[in-house]
Amino acid sequence: MEVLLTIIFFTIFWAVVAKYGPILFTKQPHDDLVRCIFLLTAVVCWLFWLCCYLAQLNPLLGPKLNGNTIRIIASSWGNPIKEG
Amino acid sequence: MGDMFRSEEMALCQMFIQPEAAYTSVSELGETGCVQFRDLNVNVNAFQRKFVTEVRRCDELERKIRYIETEIKKDGIVLPDIQDDIPRAPNPREIIDLEAHLEKTESEMIELAQNEVNMKSNYLELTELRKVLENTQGFFSDQEVLNLDSSNRAGGDNDAAAQHRGRLGFVAGVINRERVFAFERMLWRISRGNVFLKRSDLDEPLNDPATGHPIYKTVFVAFFQGEQLKNRIKKVCTGFHASLYPCPSSHNEREEMVRNVRTRLEDLKLVLSQTEDHRSRVLATVSKNLPSWSIMVKKMKAIYHTLNLFNMDVTKKCLIGECWVPTNDLPVVQKALSDGSAAVGSTIPSFLNVIDTNEQPPTFNRTNKFTRGFQNLIDAYGVASYRECNPALYTCITFPFLFAVMFGDLGHGLILVLFGAWMVLCERKLARIRNGGEIWNIFFGGRYIILLMGLFAMYTGLVYNDVFSKSMNLFGSRWFNNYNTSTVLTNPNLQLPPNSSAVGVYPFGMDPVWQLADNKIIFLNSFKMKLSIIFGVLHMVFGVCMSVVNFTHFKRYASIFLEFVPQILFLLLLFGYMVFMMFFKWFSYNARTSFQPETPGCAPSVLIMFINMMLFKNTEPPKGCNEFMFESQPQLQKAFVLIALCCIPWMLLGKPLYIKFTRKNKAHANHNGFSGNEENAGGAHGHDDEPMSEIYIHQAIHTIEYVLSTISHTASYLRLWALSLAHAQLSEVLWQMVLSLGLKMSGVGGAIGLFIIFGAWCLFTLAILVLMEGLSAFLHTLRLHWVEFMSKFYEGMGYAFQPFSFKAILDGEEEE
Numbered sequence: 001m002e003v004l005l006t007i008i009f010f011t012i013f014w015a016v017v018a019k020y021g022p023i024l025f026t027k028q029p030h031d032d033l034v035r036c037i038f039l040l041t042a043v044v045c046w047l048f049w050l051c052c053y054l055a056q057l058n059p060l061l062g063p064k065l066n067g068n069t070i071r072i073i074a075s076s077w078g079n080p081i082k083e084g
Numbered sequence: 085m086g087d088m089f090r091s092e093e094m095a096l097c098q099m100f101i102q103p104e105a106a107y108t109s110v111s112e113l114g115e116t117g118c119v120q121f122r123d124l125n126v127n128v129n130a131f132q133r134k135f136v137t138e139v140r141r142c143d144e145l146e147r148k149i150r151y152i153e154t155e156i157k158k159d160g161i162v163l164p165d166i167q168d169d170i171p172r173a174p175n176p177r178e179i180i181d182l183e184a185h186l187e188k189t190e191s192e193m194i195e196l197a198q199n200e201v202n203m204k205s206n207y208l209e210l211t212e213l214r215k216v217l218e219n220t221q222g223f224f225s226d227q228e229v230l231n232l233d234s235s236n237r238a239g240g241d242n243d244a245a246a247q248h249r250g251r252l253g254f255v256a257g258v259i260n261r262e263r264v265f266a267f268e269r270m271l272w273r274i275s276r277g278n279v280f281l282k283r284s285d286l287d288e289p290l291n292d293p294a295t296g297h298p299i300y301k302t303v304f305v306a307f308f309q310g311e312q313l314k315n316r317i318k319k320v321c322t323g324f325h326a327s328l329y330p331c332p333s334s335h336n337e338r339e340e341m342v343r344n345v346r347t348r349l350e351d352l353k354l355v356l357s358q359t360e361d362h363r364s365r366v367l368a369t370v371s372k373n374l375p376s377w378s379i380m381v382k383k384m385k386a387i388y389h390t391l392n393l394f395n396m397d398v399t400k401k402c403l404i405g406e407c408w409v410p411t412n413d414l415p416v417v418q419k420a421l422s423d424g425s426a427a428v429g430s431t432i433p434s435f436l437n438v439i440d441t442n443e444q445p446p447t448f449n450r451t452n453k454f455t456r457g458f459q460n461l462i463d464a465y466g467v468a469s470y471r472e473c474n475p476a477l478y479t480c481i482t483f484p485f486l487f488a489v490m491f492g493d494l495g496h497g498l499i500l501v502l503f504g505a506w507m508v509l510c511e512r513k514l515a516r517i518r519n520g521g522e523i524w525n526i527f528f529g530g531r532y533i534i535l536l537m538g539l540f541a542m543y544t545g546l547v548y549n550d551v552f553s554k555s556m557n558l559f560g561s562r563w564f565n566n567y568n569t570s571t572v573l574t575n576p577n578l579q580l581p582p583n584s585s586a587v588g589v590y591p592f593g594m595d596p597v598w599q600l601a602d603n604k605i606i607f608l609n610s611f612k613m614k615l616s617i618i619f620g621v622l623h624m625v626f627g628v629c630m631s632v633v634n635f636t637h638f639k640r641y642a643s644i645f646l647e648f649v650p651q652i653l654f655l656l657l658l659f660g661y662m663v664f665m666m667f668f669k670w671f672s673y674n675a676r677t678s679f680q681p682e683t684p685g686c687a688p689s690v691l692i693m694f695i696n697m698m699l700f701k702n703t704e705p706p707k708g709c710n711e712f713m714f715e716s717q718p719q720l721q722k723a724f725v726l727i728a729l730c731c732i733p734w735m736l737l738g739k740p741l742y743i744k745f746t747r748k749n750k751a752h753a754n755h756n757g758f759s760g761n762e763e764n765a766g767g768a769h770g771h772d773d774e775p776m777s778e779i780y781i782h783q784a785i786h787t788i789e790y791v792l793s794t795i796s797h798t799a800s801y802l803r804l805w806a807l808s809l810a811h812a813q814l815s816e817v818l819w820q821m822v823l824s825l826g827l828k829m830s831g832v833g834g835a836i837g838l839f840i841i842f843g844a845w846c847l848f849t850l851a852i853l854v855l856m857e858g859l860s861a862f863l864h865t866l867r868l869h870w871v872e873f874m875s876k877f878y879e880g881m882g883y884a885f886q887p888f889s890f891k892a893i894l895d896g897e898e899e900e
Contacts, residue, residue, distance in 0.1 A: 006591050033088050033455065033477065040481035044619075045543060048489075049592065051618060052547050054667065055611040056589050058674030060684035062580035063563060063601030070565055070572050073600070077561060082568040 003057065010049055018042035088455055088477040090637070091468055092410040094445035094885070097417075099405040101434040102425065106394070106403050109424025109434055110387045110888075111173040116420050117889025118413040120446060122406045124395040133392040141183070142385035148186045149378045152370055155193055159364055161371050165516070170894070171376045173383035182377060189370050196363050203359065204293030207352050210345055211290060212258040212301070213329045217342045219284045219303040220256050220331055253314055254307045254333070259326035261285060261300040267324045271306060274316050280307040305331075379894060386893050408885065410448055414438075445470050448885035453511070455480065457530045465870045466880025473633050475874055482623065484533065486868055488540030489619065490807035490861040493815060495552040496854050497545050500538030507531035537862075547593040548808075552849070553816040555599035562588045563597040577602065582675035582684070605809070612805040614666045614690075620801025620872070621659045624794075627876030628652050634877055646738035650731035651790060651876075657724040657731075658698075659798050665690050668713055680708045688713065697721040736787045740779045797872045803864050811857050818848055 021038035022031070065073070074081045101109050113119050125133060156163065174182065259267055264283060271279045282305045289298035304326070306317055321328055332338050394403040409417050414436070421434040447468050451459045455476060461483065462468070462476040491497070507514060508531050517524065527534065549555045563585050567578055580586075580597075590596075598604050628651050635643045673687040680686065686709030693712075696703055700722070705711040712718060826834075826841030874880075886892075 002588055006589070010592075033480075036088075036477055037480055040478060041485075044481065044485045047618070047622070048485075048544065048547055048615070051615050052593055052611070053589060053591075054670040055614070056595060057670055058676075059582040059586050060673060060675060060687055061603070061607065062582045062585055063597050063607070064577055064579040064603040065565075065597075065601055066577050067572055067575065069600050070567070070578060073561075073597070074565060077557060079564050081565060081572055 006053070007050070010053075011046065014042040014046035017045075088449065088451075088459075088474055090471050090474050091447040091449050091882070092412060093471070094408050094448060095411050095414065095438045096441045096443070096445065097407050097409050097414075098437045098439050099403075099407060099421070099434065100397075100437075101394075101403045101405070101421070102401075102430050102432050103403055105425040105428050105430040105434060106391055107176055107387060108427040109421050110390050111383070112420035112424045112427075113417065114383065114386060114390070114888055114890045114893075115172065116413075116416050117887050117891055118410060119417060120408040120885055120887050121390055121393045122408070123393045124404070124406055125393065130392075134394075134396065135388040135391050138388040139385060139392070141179075142381055142388065145179075145183060145186060145381045146378075146385070148190045149374065149381060152186070152189060152193060152367070152374060153378070155197075156367050156371050156374065159367055161364070161367055163371055163375050166375045166379075170890075171380050173387055173890070174380045176384075179380075179384065182380070186377070189366065192366060193363075196359060196366075200356070200359055200363075201293050203352060203356055204291070207349070207356065208290055208293055209327070210349050210352065212327060214342060214345045214349065215286055215301075216256050216258060216303050216329045216331055217338050217345065219286075220305050221338070222284065252307050252309055253311075254305055254331075255314070255317055255321065255328055256303070256305045256331035257321060257326045257328040258286075258301050258303055259321075259324055261302045263324050263326075264302050264304070267304075267320070267326065270320050270324070271317065274320060275308065275313055278309065278313065279317065281305070282307075382894065382897065383890050386888070386890065390888055408446055410450075410885075444882070446885035447472075447882035449474055449476065454532045457533045458483065460529070461533075461866065461869070462874075463884065465874065466878075467882045467884045469879045469882040471637065472879055472882070473630050473637075473877060475630070475869070475878055478626070479869060480536075482873070483865055483869060484536035484540040485544075486619070486623075486804065487537045487861050487865040488542075488544040489615070489804045490864060491537070491541045491811060491858060492544035492548040492808055493550045493552065493811065493853075494542050494545030496811075496815070496849070496858075497538050497541030497543075499850070499854050500534055500541060500858065502538075504531055504533075504535030504538050508535055537858075548812070549594040549596055549599065550812060550815075553599075553812065553819045555594070555596035557596040559591050561595050561597045562586055562590045563595060579603070586675075605813075608812075609805070609809065612808055613802065616801045616804035617659075617798065618663050618666065619804065620798055621655070621663050623801070623868070623873055624797060624876060625652065625655060625660065627873045628655060631877035634879075642742055643739070646742055647735065650734040650738070654728050654731040654735075654791070655794055657728045659794065661721075661724055662690065662694050665693065665713065672713055681710045686710065697725060700725070732787060732791055735790065736783060740776065740783050743779055744776060793875065797875075800872055801868065803868070807857075807861055807864055811853070811861070814857065815849075815853050818845065818853065822848065 018039045018041075021042070022034045025034040070081070073079070130136070153163070268281055268283075271281055283302050285302045286300065289300050291297070292299050308314060308317060318328070332341060391403070394405040397404055418436060421436060425432075425434050447470055449459055449468070458479045459474075459476045462474070462479060468474055488497070491500075507528055511531065514528060517528075520528070545551065563580055564587060565572075565578075565580060566584055567575075572578065594608075598607055601607070628648065631651075632644055632648050635641065635648065669687060669690060673682050673684060675684050677683060685706065688705070688709075688711065692703060695701075703711065822841060823845040826838035826845075829835075829837045
């Protein structure tokens, strides 16, 4: 569910950029140019994000961390190591 | 569609101008800069053209202006900068005044220079004399009692007496320092060692009167015995360009002479400085107007050059010119012509006729300051054919984006953005820099490219989660450690299991935990390779689709079916399918499932699967796994490969057979008495007179090229991954080997050490990571566009529109 929402959110975000981004530039005479630029930007940025997101969606391997790193992460990212 | 989509429509026009209005009309056209004239007198050589005398006159004026300019530069007077109000071309009548003025100034300058040289050589002689007198003091002081014969007193009647008495004579003079030794040796030889030479170097250099260069000289006195020797010595002196000066041997006389010379020198100095003053006054008054005169003359010369391209009407009543004009600019040209006629009060208007032609018009893409840089990148490969699809429009985004895939780092991107933004924001001020060097001009010309490259590099850096090789934990890492304390303490390395440690997906970009992981490269490589192929295939599919736009525009509808369809099928069925498999693999395998065939251990390699598909081969899967990702995959793959293979003969034979067929039909139609419209014969475009064998060979080359390039180009996009990996690794190495050394030091010494190390780190970051890596990523991106993208649809056989424009002429001169 969370995955779907994230994908929808970013898709809508870039769709909005593609559609309404050119409004910032309507005074320019090169109207088509601006529209094309925003459309392409939105497409490539969205796809780039999507690839990165999907690559992490179902990780097939986990990060290999060294003992120190685990302890530093535990203290600074706030998930303490379990006792035992 | 927009301005950038394809080049503008051009019209070949004929221009009829009244001779009296010709000059002003062409001047107006030069100001608008939207007309490219064609030479109608190709056979007439440059000296026989109509306005050759006027051009000569302009040349003469230019020469004068150049002369005065060098004189002004010699005096170090600064010429005013007139980039804001460039004067218009002068009236032919006004030019007479200008000519007279320049003539007067030039002759004045020449006269002044002449006088100055005379006076300066006079001055030089006097100075030398003074130096001789002063320096010989030392030679004589001990010999004064001898009352030597000085050269000036060795007159006729004294000769015999002098020889008789066997007295010593001497000559004194000045010689260039570098000649002294040769001179001395020569004297020794001619006199067999009987000349005694004394010399002393002058410390201060003297100035050459003509050139102003410093020359070092030496004062000498040569003592000798006998008249014969004296003549010989004098000859040697002339030979060595030594100047001889009279020098009395008595002390008092010398003193007297020195005093005399000094006063004369003072007088001369006064006169010289007054001349100098006068000269600089004259130059200063001229310098105010000189730049605008120079521009006026250049414009006038350009106008006459253009008029030389015109043809005279048989009745000599009007000038006829032929020119290419963008159709959109026709009203502007009309207005310029009527303005030109109005300026001279001509009653007969000039007029403009659009004429039909079969020639290929020049390619003109109207650019603005933003698109110019991108258009230049495309034009460097080849100017687009007339009305062909212009890839520059898409390059505006795809270029910075592909660059950024390789250069993805938020920090380095920020540096680029700051540099680009500075150039863009201060562009008015920076555009005035005229002598910034070639490198500066390149950077400044590409300021918008740099800015966009920086912005995209920041975005990709954010997605890669890479800031100077460090990560930001913005949304909270989704990987949690489930191991307990004793496990952590006893094991040096722990791999977090993906089934229990990963909770959710990091929403934007790479999870920061990967930056800290030892197996980061394995994970990132798999991600970035897939990314490169996905974007590469997309880019190429886009390129192939662009060819449809060209085919529809040039009405070669048959080519859509004979070229585009098999091409796109071939690309999509093989590499598009590979992209699909990548996405499918991301979805279908995961660590949380208990279904054996979908666990990470069973996930097949997409590349191996693709190779097997091409070779119709099988690989034995591990126990409990499936070889394929979904059920009917082997059948689907076989079908895809077979269809793709069918596309090859389709591409190879389709077009030649079609041409053959249409030709036969046409011949048939002609035979039946139809005079078919040959130009519009659809697919036969451009092949009308080519023999069939050549068409077959061409098509075979195209097909082989396309099939092979599909594979090699896809692989070529892997450079996106390779360069991105290299960039990330280099920046990490720099951090670990340089900056972290400084961060580990402690105390006051550590602070100073860190200060220095930080400087080194900044330097390397800028020089290697931003500049060198940036350049390399830029070149790779350029290649991806030129070769991988544009080869799919771009012809690039056109020639650029070069309008007659004063602005371009003046800018061009400055660059030289």
